[in-house]
Amino acid sequence: MELLNNLTEAVKKGKRKDAEALVKQAVEQKLEAGTILDSLIAAMDDIGRRFKANEIFVPEVLIAARAMKTAMEILEPVLVDAGIKPEYKVVIGTVRGDLHDIGKNLVAMMLKGANFEVIDLGTDVTPEKFVEAARDNGANIICMSALLTTTMPAMKETVDCVKSSGLKTLTMIGGAPVTQEYADEIGASGYGADAATAVEVARSLVSA
Amino acid sequence: MPLITFQPSGKKTNVPAGTNLLDACHRAGMGVPASCGGKGLCGKCRVRIVSGKVPPHVGYEQALSPSEAAAGWRLACLVSVESDLVVDVGETSAIRSVILTDFGGVRPEPDHEVKSVPLELPKPSLADQTCDIGRIMRGLGLEEYPRCALALMQQLARKLREHDFRINAVLFGNELLAVEKFRPESRALGLAVDIGTTTVAGLLFDLQSGQALAVASRTNPQAVHGDDVVTRIDYANRGDEARKKLQGLIVGALGEILAETCASASAETGEVFFIAVGGNTTMHHLLLGLEPVNIAASPYIPVAKRGWLTRASHVGLRAGEGARLYTVPNISAYVGGDIVAGLLAYDLHNCDETVLLVDVGTNGEIALRADGATYACSTAAGPAFEGARISCGMRAATGAISVVGKRDGKFFIETIDDAPARGLCGTGLLDAVALLLDCGLLDETGYLLDRDEAKDACPELAERIIEDKTGTAFLLAEKSNGHPHLALTQKDIREFQLAKGAVAAGVRVLLETVGKNTSDLTRVCLAGGFGSYLKPASALRTGLLPQGIKPGAVEAVGNSALAGTRLCLLSGRMRDEAERIAREVKYIELSGQLSFQEAFTDEMEFPV
Numbered sequence: 057m058e059l060l061n062n063l064t065e066a067v068k069k070g071k072r073k074d075a076e077a078l079v080k081q082a083v084e085q086k087l088e089a090g091t092i093l094d095s096l097i098a099a100m101d102d103i104g105r106r107f108k109a110n111e112i113f114v115p116e117v118l119i120a121a122r123a124m125k126t127a128m129e130i131l132e133p134v135l136v137d138a139g140i141k142p143e144y145k146v147v148i149g150t151v152r153g154d155l156h157d158i159g160k161n162l163v164a165m166m167l168k169g170a171n172f173e174v175i176d177l178g179t180d181v182t183p184e185k186f187v188e189a190a191r192d193n194g195a196n197i198i199c200m201s202a203l204l205t206t207t208m209p210a211m212k213e214t215v216d217c218v219k220s221s222g223l224k225t226l227t228m229i230g231g232a233p234v235t236q237e238y239a240d241e242i243g244a245s246g247y248g249a250d251a252a253t254a255v256e257v258a259r260s261l262v263s264a
Numbered sequence: 265m266p267l268i269t270f271q272p273s274g275k276k277t278n279v280p281a282g283t284n285l286l287d288a289c290h291r292a293g294m295g296v297p298a299s300c301g302g303k304g305l306c307g308k309c310r311v312r313i314v315s316g317k318v319p320p321h322v323g324y325e326q327a328l329s330p331s332e333a334a335a336g337w338r339l340a341c342l343v344s345v346e347s348d349l350v351v352d353v354g355e356t357s358a359i360r361s362v363i364l365t366d367f368g369g370v371r372p373e374p375d376h377e378v379k380s381v382p383l384e385l386p387k388p389s390l391a392d393q394t395c396d397i398g399r400i401m402r403g404l405g406l407e408e409y410p411r412c413a414l415a416l417m418q419q420l421a422r423k424l425r426e427h428d429f430r431i432n433a434v435l436f437g438n439e440l441l442a443v444e445k446f447r448p449e450s451r452a453l454g455l456a457v458d459i460g461t462t463t464v465a466g467l468l469f470d471l472q473s474g475q476a477l478a479v480a481s482r483t484n485p486q487a488v489h490g491d492d493v494v495t496r497i498d499y500a501n502r503g504d505e506a507r508k509k510l511q512g513l514i515v516g517a518l519g520e521i522l523a524e525t526c527a528s529a530s531a532e533t534g535e536v537f538f539i540a541v542g543g544n545t546t547m548h549h550l551l552l553g554l555e556p557v558n559i560a561a562s563p564y565i566p567v568a569k570r571g572w573l574t575r576a577s578h579v580g581l582r583a584g585e586g587a588r589l590y591t592v593p594n595i596s597a598y599v600g601g602d603i604v605a606g607l608l609a610y611d612l613h614n615c616d617e618t619v620l621l622v623d624v625g626t627n628g629e630i631a632l633r634a635d636g637a638t639y640a641c642s643t644a645a646g647p648a649f650e651g652a653r654i655s656c657g658m659r660a661a662t663g664a665i666s667v668v669g670k671r672d673g674k675f676f677i678e679t680i681d682d683a684p685a686r687g688l689c690g691t692g693l694l695d696a697v698a699l700l701l702d703c704g705l706l707d708e709t710g711y712l713l714d715r716d717e718a719k720d721a722c723p724e725l726a727e728r729i730i731e732d733k734t735g736t737a738f739l740l741a742e743k744s745n746g747h748p749h750l751a752l753t754q755k756d757i758r759e760f761q762l763a764k765g766a767v768a769a770g771v772r773v774l775l776e777t778v779g780k781n782t783s784d785l786t787r788v789c790l791a792g793g794f795g796s797y798l799k800p801a802s803a804l805r806t807g808l809l810p811q812g813i814k815p816g817a818v819e820a821v822g823n824s825a826l827a828g829t830r831l832c833l834l835s836g837r838m839r840d841e842a843e844r845i846a847r848e849v850k851y852i853e854l855s856g857q858l859s860f861q862e863a864f865t866d867e868m869e870f871p872v
């Protein structure tokens with residue numbers, strides 16, 4: 057379908073105006089909402105893959121994500137009408153004491169782009185707040201970001217807090233100083249080295 | 265106990281089985297770099313096992329190729345010593361540091377606050393029953409007792425008589441620091457020290473004449489516990505013992521610098537009565553033994569910001585009797601005394617122009633003077649300019665590629681001390697990226713062309729585009745005797761973009777805060793080692809400095825932190841001025857500022 061291919065391309069290139077016009081067109085032509093959504097997801101998948109391979113960088117991902125967001129704003133009511141809603145929910149935030157959020161925002165956007173419902177708690181999020189938000193929203197995964205070696209321990213606290221709360225919510229962690237070993241050590245369910253991997257890991261966590 | 269022999273020095277040491285090899289290297293005084301503090305994350309602690317048994321390399325895979333691992337290369341921090349080993353740690357070489365003794369800027373005017381006064385006092389008699397300290401007071405021509413610590417007072421009776429009332433009274437302002445043997449030629453010396461996260465540099469002064477006598481520098485020995493301040497704070501947080509260890513390391517380096525400068529000036533360390541220290545807030549805390557824990561996390565609270573005057577002996581530093589230690593005031597948790605000293609040294613705090621002071625270290629600290637006010641921020645560029653996080657990165661030491669360029673259409677590199685290339689330091693990195701941009705091998709998004717694309721864009725250099733273990737890379741130096749080839753990878757360029765984007769964004773946000781443009785800047789002062797050696801043209805080409813800055817406005821000011829600290833050493837008025845600067849500078853917190861994020865995203869890209 058040419059229209060949808062163009063839409064995918066427009067999002068990949070971060071052309072917000074084009075993406076907007078093309079989604080509108082697709083909706084007017086009464087294309088199936090789910091199919092339109094798939095073409096957007098395809099764009100973000102491609103962005104994620106190339107970001108992971110270092111072919112493109114943060115600014116391009118942000119620009120693409122912005123186009124994606126514009127397109128979604130138009131598509132969302134249509135999806136609601138069609139009864140299509142994201143199957144899985146995540147809460148995401150930067151841990152207590154840490155205010156770095158560019159990486160976390162990227163992960164949030166990519167997860168949205170992969171059709172997760174994302175509840176963003178912002179930065180400096182306490183363990184209790186993570187747990188509370190996960191419980192209130194019935195989230196499947198709690199995603200935590202930390203960029204400082206000194207704030208990594210807050211991830212462990214949050215993981216412990218989830219466990220003692222009795223919730224079955226999964227936990228996924230990431231951020232430049234974080235490693236798979238650290239995730240294993242603190243008993244987090246998953247780790248992602250970058251925003252594209254975050255999507256892969258999130259998908260495999262919820263389908264496991 | 266296993267015996268370790270280090271090559272090339274031949275030094276031998278016994279260690280208990282199970283000792284971590286990196287720890288063993290450091291204990292034996294081998295300067296093996298350890299950017300991540302021994303966590304197995306940075307790959308900088310590479311050493312080669314020449315003989316002896318070690319387990320295969322596991323963990324951080326990109327750090328070593330299978331062939332390197334087979335050739336005996338290991339990450340020292342991941343090796344536990346179980347049996348005798350011969351380990352090649354490579355040449356450990358001194359780091360290039362800028363210690364210019366003919367600083368420009370404000371000229372010091374010594375106020376002779378610290379002095380050693382020879383006194384031949386009349387002996388007491390029934391006709392002159394003046395008390396001991398009163399006698400010194402009279403000898404000095406004072407109306408009041410000089411201030412005097414109780415500990416000194418307790419020894420006064422003995423000291424005066426021991427020296428038969430012929431003494432030298434050492435004074436700091438109106439305080440009596442020491443009573444010494446009569447030495448009419450005795451000098452009062454002082455040491456000004458800049459404690460950088462990476463390098464420590466000291467200058468010895470005659471406090472009377474204000475003349476610099478000698479200079480010395482050391483790698484900051486705390487670096488074995490991490491390259492950046494947060495990793496060190498993390499280490500200090502392990503407990504009192506760890507914090508004391510960091511304090512001991514830096515005090516040890518100060519002691520060495522003191523001894524070395526004194527030796528080259530044919531002076532005694534006992535003649536040094538005043539030591540002034542400038543550094544970032546974390547270095548300041550670690551020297552004084554203050555708990556740095558709250559600096560690291562939001563809301564970033566230091567224990568103390570004001571300048572501090574204490575005794576050198578209180579931190580365990582041995583100098584002249586009663587010697588005082590002064591620390592330059594800090595502005596905030598991440599804008600420290602080094603920036604205060606920089607502003608002081610060039611009188612930027614009082615000037616009417618629109619001026620920027622940038623110290624591009626791990627913590628890119630930036631100060632802006634505009635419309636009669638001064639602002640500062642810190643941008644956490646990261647250690648890329650100091651070699652960390654760059655695959656072939658290293659500090660600016662012997663063998664580092666420090667210049668990269670094209671001459672008569674031919675690619676060339678220059679290394680520090682003209683030694684065989686061992687790695688790439690910050691200035692070389694900056695040049696390399698500028699060259700790639702100029703040749704069209706790198707586009708404005710930071711994408712490095714592959715070999716085929718390169719052939720069209722720049723046939724002369726296309727040959728140097730290679731496929732490395734992580735993808736496309738640009739070859740800087742071919743493989744040579746045992747050293748793998750050196751190449752700048754696509755991933756390295758991404759790290760560079762983060763670092764330079766953060767600095768440029770910091771500059772832009774500061775300018776926006778006061779409603780100025782880059783073109784309004786009449787001077788851009790680059791401070792610190794990296795700032796002093798980098799090519800301004802490369803800084804502008806790569807956008808390390810945001811677009812619009814006039815090339816002529818950029819100047820290197822050398823070690824401005826040391827320049828300012830020496831002013832504080834020589835004059836109380838300057839210490840007051842430093843205090844005023846620290847109080848008046850408006851600190852701009854970038855965390856959570858949307859405008860920073862926007863600027864950062866923009867500035868990650870390269871100027872077209």
Ligand code: B12
Binds near residue numbers: 643
């Ligand atoms: C930008 C930046 C800032 C900005 C932050 C702006 C913002 N809104 O985020 C500002 C200037 C405010 C800042 C402040 C500070 N920073 Co800062 N900062 C950086 C910098 C330059 C880049 C970080 C970044 O955004 N990277 C780009 C993003 C896209 O990458 P990322 O975050 O790693 O995210 C990716 C992955 O990690 C992963 N990921 C991230 N989160 C998650 C979560 C999950 C669940 C998963 C699966 C994956 C995942 O996916 C992302 C996309 O691929 C780094 C240095 C560097 N060169 O990396 C320092 C750095 C992180 N900062 C550092 C420091 C020390 C600070 C300060 C404490 C001090 C200072 N001022 O210098 C303050 C305090 C802030 C605080 N408490 O949070 C240090 C940390 C050192 C250490 N050992 O911990 C660094 C490494 C620089 C350094 N070496 O000195 N900083």
Ligand code: FES
Binds near residue numbers: 301303309340
């Ligand atoms: S990898 Fe060994 S010190 Fe960083």
